[in-house]
Amino acid sequence: MLSMAAVAMLFASVMFSCAENSPYPGYKQTESGMYYRYLTQNEGETAKLGDVVEIDLAYYLMRESGDSLLYTTESLPEPAFDLVREPSFPGDLYDGFAMMHKGDSMSFIMSADSVFRRQFHAPIVPEFVTPGSMLRWEVKMKDIMTEEEFNARQVAKEEAAFAEAQQVLDAFLAENGIDATPTESGLVYVCTKPGKGAQPQAGQTVKVHYTGKLLDGTVFDSSVERGEPISFPLGTGYVIPGWDEGIALMKKGETGLLYIPAKLAYGGRNAGPIPPYSNLIFEVELVDIE
Numbered sequence: 001m002l003s004m005a006a007v008a009m010l011f012a013s014v015m016f017s018c019a020e021n022s023p024y025p026g027y028k029q030t031e032s033g034m035y036y037r038y039l040t041q042n043e044g045e046t047a048k049l050g051d052v053v054e055i056d057l058a059y060y061l062m063r064e065s066g067d068s069l070l071y072t073t074e075s076l077p078e079p080a081f082d083l084v085r086e087p088s089f090p091g092d093l094y095d096g097f098a099m100m101h102k103g104d105s106m107s108f109i110m111s112a113d114s115v116f117r118r119q120f121h122a123p124i125v126p127e128f129v130t131p132g133s134m135l136r137w138e139v140k141m142k143d144i145m146t147e148e149e150f151n152a153r154q155v156a157k158e159e160a161a162f163a164e165a166q167q168v169l170d171a172f173l174a175e176n177g178i179d180a181t182p183t184e185s186g187l188v189y190v191c192t193k194p195g196k197g198a199q200p201q202a203g204q205t206v207k208v209h210y211t212g213k214l215l216d217g218t219v220f221d222s223s224v225e226r227g228e229p230i231s232f233p234l235g236t237g238y239v240i241p242g243w244d245e246g247i248a249l250m251k252k253g254e255t256g257l258l259y260i261p262a263k264l265a266y267g268g269r270n271a272g273p274i275p276p277y278s279n280l281i282f283e284v285e286l287v288d289i290e
Contacts, residue, residue: 027109032095033090033091033111034108034109035109037106037107037108038105040105040140041101041104042104046100049084051145051146052081052083052084053081053084053143053145054079055140056073056074058071059136059137060137061128061133061134061135062109070135081150089118089119092110092114092119093119093137096108101141101144104140104141106138107138107139108136109136112129113129161268162262162263165262165277165279166262169259169262172215173188185245186264189257189259190259191250192256193253195250197253198252199249200234200248200289201234202248203235204234205231205289205290206233206234206290207287207289208229208285208287209229209230209285209287210223210282210285211224211283214279215280220272220274231290234248240266241265242260242265242280242282250284252286253285255283257282257283258280258284260282262279266278
């Protein structure tokens with residue numbers, strides 16, 4: 001969720017002055033000092049404290065020569081959400097949320113200095129924010145839900161993404177003739193050279209050489225290329241779950257292949273060159289156990 005400052009007075013507590021008193025054509029003003037204009041207006045319940053809202057927004061620095069875009073959620077890879085909390089100052093953006101229904105689009109104008117100092121808590125106000133500078137916000141309220149509804153939706157979305165990733169991994173294994181039996185968690189381990197040493201136990205430090213790949217063969221990391229194995233305490237969460245489980249299946253000196261489903265790798269996180277919900281392949285060698 002966005003962490004911008006947050007929201008909101010009840011709609012019933014917001015009082016308006018006449019549009020004729022506004023220096024901005026088409027805008028009215030609340031008693032808290034915020035200027036507003038409805039672009040699209042619907043009916044129903046407005047956002048309230050504790051709700052999660054899905055929004056599209058952009059804000060601009062207002063200039064006589066033309067407003068300058070400072071930020072837009074269009075640049076985000078995922079939908080933008082925010083938790084409705086108390087406003088950071090009277091008349092901030094999220095006072096405006098209390099005026100919005102699902103599907104509404106509104107424009108707000110407010111003091112740039114107040115936004116940066118009190119809403120964004122910026123340690124240094126940008127040089128372009130001069131006395132009297134104003135920000136114009138364009139906001140579309142795409143959805144309003146309780147926090148419980150939001151969490152349930154996110155869980156369902158994640159489960160669907162993991163299920164799709166598992167289908168991709170299953171197809172890859174079948175196409176490549178890999179018929180090793182998965183563990184209960186879904187990890188697939190194929191030993192390529194048996195080891196003759198001991199099997200590591202949880203808490204022991206292991207040294208492992210590895211090369212990590214995506215299913216398409218793209219190498220994203222390799223200790224072999226660096227010439228130095230990685231050391232870590234086994235079974236402590238220092239590495240991804242697929243590694244903790246897979247290395248524990250090996251013996252000292254053993255090499256093998258770990259086919260790790262997304263849920264045992266980085267899940268929905270974007271881990272540098274590894275896209276969210278990626279299945280991974282690791283060529284591994286258990287070099288030593290300390």
